[in-house]
Amino acid sequence: MGQGAFAGIPLQLAGTRKFLEFMDWGDYGAKGTFINIGAVGASEVDKQDDMFILIAPQNAVGNCIIDDMRAMTDAAGDRPVILVNPRLKDMPGSSGVMQTMGRDMRLKYAASFETCYSFRLLYYAGSFYPIMGALRMAYPNKYEIYRRVDEPNGKEKYVLIAEFTDKPTPDDITSAFKGRKK
Structure with missing residues (x-):
């Protein structure tokens, strides 16, 4: 979330990516072969990817993840995108005020995922x-x-x-x- 000095993840997820990177993915070279760990965004989608699993995607104060997710799902096309423990409710901007422009579209997109x-x-x-x-x-x-x-x-x-x-x-x-x- 964010770029440069403003990159970060919500506190409750801090360490999750490191944990996934350090996991023992087996002796068959799973990591880097058929398991890749990345960020949310269209630039993370490759032609050879079969599906995408987003772990706990969530909006944070001052940073809405919906636009990055929409770009990623558009780039993924008809390939499955699975959300695990998403929290896509609207959050206030960094000034403490709710972002009203495009709110209906963000909420409609968040509701477009089917719960399985x-x-x-x-x-x-x-x-x-x-x-x-x-x-x-x-x-x-x-x-x-x-x-x-x-x-x-x-x-x-x-x-x-x-x-x-x-x-x-x-x-x-x-x-x-x-x-x-x-």
């Missing part, structure tokens, strides 16, 4: 403890609600209690935990 997997822990209202269960979605859009169950040996397990074809509402989730069908 999602996992979210569910908690009791207003808290982050204890874990009540989980909401999981696996392509093709089947949502599953799991209840967390404590076992006598001190371990826990998750039991499937409901399935939905569309994303369940908070009322649907509450009804599933109460054992009611909607």
Whole structure:
């Protein structure tokens, strides 16, 4: 993100690229052969690339990644672009003011990606403890609600209690935990 002295990544991702570069990619020369580590942008797209995996692309204050992503996906054409843990919501500019020019187009582009997997822990209202269960979605859009169950040996397990074809509402989730069908 940025160039020259202004290059950097969000704090929660600091070290991720170094970690990937130091990983043992096997004895078959995977890194540099069929795995390449790069940045987000059209200049990173080569003809021989089959797919692109962007790890945690996100907007930062004063720097919107959407334009770089759009250039990259345009250059990629019909090849898959997979986003892992994206955070593409609008962020204020460096002056603390939201960028309004092109906002609708940025939000529409961010929403154009199809979710193929999602996992979210569910908690009791207003808290982050204890874990009540989980909401999981696996392509093709089947949502599953799991209840967390404590076992006598001190371990826990998750039991499937409901399935939905569309994303369940908070009322649907509450009804599933109460054992009611909607």
